[in-house]
Structure formats: structure tokens, C-alpha cells
Amino acid sequence: MERVSSRIAAIAESATLAVDAKAKAMKAAGRPVVGFGAGEPDFPTPDYIVAAAEAACRNPAMHKYTPTAGLPALREAVAAKTLRDSGYRVDPSQVLITNGGKQAVYEAFATLLDPGDEVLVPAPYWTTYPEAIKLAGGVQVDVPTDESSGFLATVEQLERARTKRTKVVLFVSPSNPTGAVYPAEMVAEIGRWAAEHGLWVVTDEIYEHLVYGGARFQSIAAAVPELADRVVVLNGVAKTFAMTGWRVGWMIGPPDVVKAATNLQSHATSNVANVSQAAALAAVSGDLSAVAAMRTAFDRRRQIMVRMLNEIPGVVCPEPLGAFYAYPSVKGLLGRSLRGRRPATSAELAELVLEEAEVAVVPGEAFGTPGYFRLSYALGDDDLVTGLTRVGELFAELA
Incomplete structure (x- = not known):
């Protein structure tokens, strides 16, 4: 008799949370990882919301x-x-x-x-x-x-x-x-x-x-x-x-x-x-003023990310019009030699990017479409540019 039911054993771990957890573990070990994995705004919860929670506690x-x-x-x-x-x-x-x-x-x-x-x-x-x-x-x-x-x-x-x-x-x-x-x-x-x-x-x-x-x-x-x-x-x-x-x-x-x-x-x-x-x-x-400020920042980061990704030869990034993710095709990079390896799938390529460039992305396999990366732009502007610069420099070595 199996120890875990087949119904629960068939559940796959959340790929996005798994990537985020690995990135955080590497950061904790002292590595300067830039994480594009989690769909989580980098802003704090607005003060008036926190104040309402504090009042509820009492x-x-x-x-x-x-x-x-x-x-x-x-x-x-x-x-x-x-x-x-x-x-x-x-x-x-x-x-x-x-x-x-x-x-x-x-x-x-x-x-x-x-x-x-x-x-x-x-x-x-x-x-x-x-x-x-x-x-x-x-x-x-x-x-x-x-x-x-x-x-x-x-x-x-x-x-x-x-x-x-x-x-x-x-x-x-x-x-x-x-x-x-x-x-x-x-x-x-x-x-x-x-x-x-x-x-x-x-x-x-x-x-x-x-x-x-x-x-x-x-x-x-x-x-x-x-x-x-x-x-x-x-x-x-x-x-x-x-x-x-x-x-x-x-x-x-x-x-x-x-x-x-x-x-x-x-x-x-x-x-x-x-x-x-x-x-x-x-x-x-409440009103949506805090939301508008966050959306303005996301929009700026969106444009930076799309531009920088499309400047990488072999990467094709359509312009996302909502949420805070870009979903570029990396099919043009697969099967090519990079630092002694030849990644055949976007999952293998994402693993290589994390290990060699210290940048965490989620491969398209997690979303039912191999050959893509998902990158969240819900992170600070400096980290975003640093991470994408590292990715571009790594991919420049592709043979």
C-alpha cells in the first residue's frame, strides 16, 4: 500500500514558488541572485491598509x-x-x-x-x-x-x-x-x-x-x-x-x-x-491612488524589460499589455553551446542561467509551453537592469 494517495502524489510543486525558493536559498548563501521568478510586487502594503489591520488586532x-x-x-x-x-x-x-x-x-x-x-x-x-x-x-x-x-x-x-x-x-x-x-x-x-x-x-x-x-x-x-x-x-x-x-x-x-x-x-x-x-x-x-503609483512603476519596468530582452540575439519578446510579466521566446537559443553545455529545452536553459548568471527565471514548461521564459518585472529597477544585463552577457557567449 502506497504511503501517499495517488491523487495527492500526482500534484506537481508550484514551479514559480520552487524557483523563488531556490533563488532565496542562493541569496541566503551569499550569492547575488536576481529573481525574476515570483509574481510578487516589491512595494510594501499601503499604510492605511496596515493601520486597519492594527486596529483589528485590538x-x-x-x-x-x-x-x-x-x-x-x-x-x-x-x-x-x-x-x-x-x-x-x-x-x-x-x-x-x-x-x-x-x-x-x-x-x-x-x-x-x-x-x-x-x-x-x-x-x-x-x-x-x-x-x-x-x-x-x-x-x-x-x-x-x-x-x-x-x-x-x-x-x-x-x-x-x-x-x-x-x-x-x-x-x-x-x-x-x-x-x-x-x-x-x-x-x-x-x-x-x-x-x-x-x-x-x-x-x-x-x-x-x-x-x-x-x-x-x-x-x-x-x-x-x-x-x-x-x-x-x-x-x-x-x-x-x-x-x-x-x-x-x-x-x-x-x-x-x-x-x-x-x-x-x-x-x-x-x-x-x-x-x-x-x-x-x-x-x-479605499481609492486606487496607491494602485496607480504602482502601475506607473510597473509600466516603466515593463518597457525596460521588453527593450532589453529584444536586444538579445535569438530572444523574441512580445509586448505584454497587462499583469507584470514578460514571456519571451528563447527557442532561438536552444541546442547551442554555452559554457560547455548545450541546453535542449527552456528548462535546461533556465537552470544554466541560474547557475552561471545568478538570475532566476521560470521556464515555459511550467506553463504548458516549452521554449519560453517567464520573467516578472515586479522588482526594483536597478535589480531588473542588473539581471537582464547578466542574461544578455551570458547569451552573448552562445556558439
């Missing part, structure tokens, strides 16, 4: 259990924030506060899927989606995209992938890992197609406020009202408000789905930590 009511689905005031604030930011009107009873966005992802698929149900997943995709689908007994069906289309999946591609077992379409804009942002007309077209075929849409909107240039965020739930009874929206405070460690996310959906997910959470974790919920309440209820 409130005895926050020392006790609270409702599993979240503090009523926070659920109301999330509903109001959703209307303000995306134009999608929901009742607070349709909001479930979760322990970070990852719990929202897991609970959404666990609630919607039965064994054998298929989920259409445009690739590249964030590393957690496949594991959550797998844990729920679902079957992931990849819909491949690449830089030629701006990493955007079309209705025609989705339709070709649809079968009688298809139940859910995963829709993510802005995208992790590519930074792709779907234009409004494509968002509406995909939403109408899903509604026409009676499919569920799970949409991850955690990067909604991080869009650049002429790109605009468009919620598929707001764009296609007829989806209301078959759409689940995932979101949280981590990326927008530099609150990755506070662990507050949420899912929004039809009442029966939210009630079922709440029942699941009641046995898994119960309520999210009340101090974190108080901080999140301050975040979503």
Missing part, C-alpha cells in the same frame, strides 16, 4: 470565529468594488472570501466539476490551474496560443476543442504568464459563445488594475449579461494592493455555487483570518 471581536463566507462588511465591500471596477452587479451573498486566490481557484473547480468533465484551458496558463482541475477530477484540454496571435485564444480554437464532455472554459485577462489582454470585442465574443453552448466560464480577474498603454480590462461577466448564471469570477487583493502575504481572495458566482463552495470551505479552513479580512476591507473600500 478588537476582541476579531479574536473569534466569524462566518465562513467572510465578514459581512467585506462581502458587501467586494460586491461594491466589483460594480465600481468592472460594471458587474452582484449581491453580497454571491461573494465568498477565501484564503488567497489559490483557494478560490481550487474551490471553484471542486464545486463545478465531476470526474471526467472537461475544462478548456488556453495555454500558456498559470501553474495552479491544472492541479486544481486535476484534484477536482476534471480533464484539462489545452487550447494552444503563441506570440503570433498575441497569446489570445479565438472562438474558433475554443470551438474546435469543445466536446460533449466540455463543461467549463477558463478565461484569464490580463494573463499570467504572458501579460496578454483580450480586447473588449473578443471578450464579448467568447462570452456569447460560451453562453450559447451552455458552458460555465471561470474567469480570473486578479490583474484587472494592471493594464498598460491602450489596453483596457473588460470583465467577461459584465460584457455578457446572459452568462450571469454560469460564470464564476475569481479575484483578490494580492497583486493590486501588494498584499500577497495577507492571503485574501474571493470567488463570486451564482448563489447555489457559492453556497456549495462555502460548505466546502467550512470543513477545509473556516473563515479567513479576521485581521487579514479587515485589511482587505480597507483596501477594496
Whole structure:
């Protein structure tokens, strides 16, 4: 008899967290590693949010259990924030506060899927989606995209992938890992197609406020009202408000789905930590001035990163329009000699970059598309330039 269940043994470690952990371990050992791996803003959480948490610590009511689905005031604030930011009107009873966005992802698929149900997943995709689908007994069906289309999946591609077992379409804009942002007309077209075929849409909107240039965020739930009874929206405070460690996310959906997910959470974790919920309440209820300042910095770093990557012969980096990642192709570098090695895959090349240039990147294998790197530009300008300069100097040695 196996010691670990086959279901859990099949889960892969988060590749992004693994790269980040290795980079931090090397730093702790005294090596000057520059980490492009983790999707984590380098800014501190805004002061007014921290102050709300401090006040909550001194409130005895926050020392006790609270409702599993979240503090009523926070659920109301999330509903109001959703209307303000995306134009999608929901009742607070349709909001479930979760322990970070990852719990929202897991609970959404666990609630919607039965064994054998298929989920259409445009690739590249964030590393957690496949594991959550797998844990729920679902079957992931990849819909491949690449830089030629701006990493955007079309209705025609989705339709070709649809079968009688298809139940859910995963829709993510802005995208992790590519930074792709779907234009409004494509968002509406995909939403109408899903509604026409009676499919569920799970949409991850955690990067909604991080869009650049002429790109605009468009919620598929707001764009296609007829989806209301078959759409689940995932979101949280981590990326927008530099609150990755506070662990507050949420899912929004039809009442029966939210009630079922709440029942699941009641046995898994119960309520999210009340101090974190108080901080999140301050975040979503306040204005977006702190967010605007962070977005300006991200935009500057985005432009520097894209320019420096495209200056490296053999690297092709499309311009990301959202989130805080670049997703360059490194296919032109594979199979070439570098410091006595000949990396054949982007995973092997990423390992070489970490060892020889002391720069941490995440290979495309982690996101379902070998031949690419994901680099986060949510780090300081000086570190960004230092890291990319090292990468460029290393790749200049390729034979």
C-alpha cells in the first residue's frame, strides 16, 4: 500500500514558488541572485491598509470565529468594488472570501466539476490551474496560443476543442504568464459563445488594475449579461494592493455555487483570518491612488524589460499589455553551446542561467509551453537592469 494517495502524489510543486525558493536559498548563501521568478510586487502594503489591520488586532471581536463566507462588511465591500471596477452587479451573498486566490481557484473547480468533465484551458496558463482541475477530477484540454496571435485564444480554437464532455472554459485577462489582454470585442465574443453552448466560464480577474498603454480590462461577466448564471469570477487583493502575504481572495458566482463552495470551505479552513479580512476591507473600500503609483512603476519596468530582452540575439519578446510579466521566446537559443553545455529545452536553459548568471527565471514548461521564459518585472529597477544585463552577457557567449 502506497504511503501517499495517488491523487495527492500526482500534484506537481508550484514551479514559480520552487524557483523563488531556490533563488532565496542562493541569496541566503551569499550569492547575488536576481529573481525574476515570483509574481510578487516589491512595494510594501499601503499604510492605511496596515493601520486597519492594527486596529483589528485590538478588537476582541476579531479574536473569534466569524462566518465562513467572510465578514459581512467585506462581502458587501467586494460586491461594491466589483460594480465600481468592472460594471458587474452582484449581491453580497454571491461573494465568498477565501484564503488567497489559490483557494478560490481550487474551490471553484471542486464545486463545478465531476470526474471526467472537461475544462478548456488556453495555454500558456498559470501553474495552479491544472492541479486544481486535476484534484477536482476534471480533464484539462489545452487550447494552444503563441506570440503570433498575441497569446489570445479565438472562438474558433475554443470551438474546435469543445466536446460533449466540455463543461467549463477558463478565461484569464490580463494573463499570467504572458501579460496578454483580450480586447473588449473578443471578450464579448467568447462570452456569447460560451453562453450559447451552455458552458460555465471561470474567469480570473486578479490583474484587472494592471493594464498598460491602450489596453483596457473588460470583465467577461459584465460584457455578457446572459452568462450571469454560469460564470464564476475569481479575484483578490494580492497583486493590486501588494498584499500577497495577507492571503485574501474571493470567488463570486451564482448563489447555489457559492453556497456549495462555502460548505466546502467550512470543513477545509473556516473563515479567513479576521485581521487579514479587515485589511482587505480597507483596501477594496479605499481609492486606487496607491494602485496607480504602482502601475506607473510597473509600466516603466515593463518597457525596460521588453527593450532589453529584444536586444538579445535569438530572444523574441512580445509586448505584454497587462499583469507584470514578460514571456519571451528563447527557442532561438536552444541546442547551442554555452559554457560547455548545450541546453535542449527552456528548462535546461533556465537552470544554466541560474547557475552561471545568478538570475532566476521560470521556464515555459511550467506553463504548458516549452521554449519560453517567464520573467516578472515586479522588482526594483536597478535589480531588473542588473539581471537582464547578466542574461544578455551570458547569451552573448552562445556558439
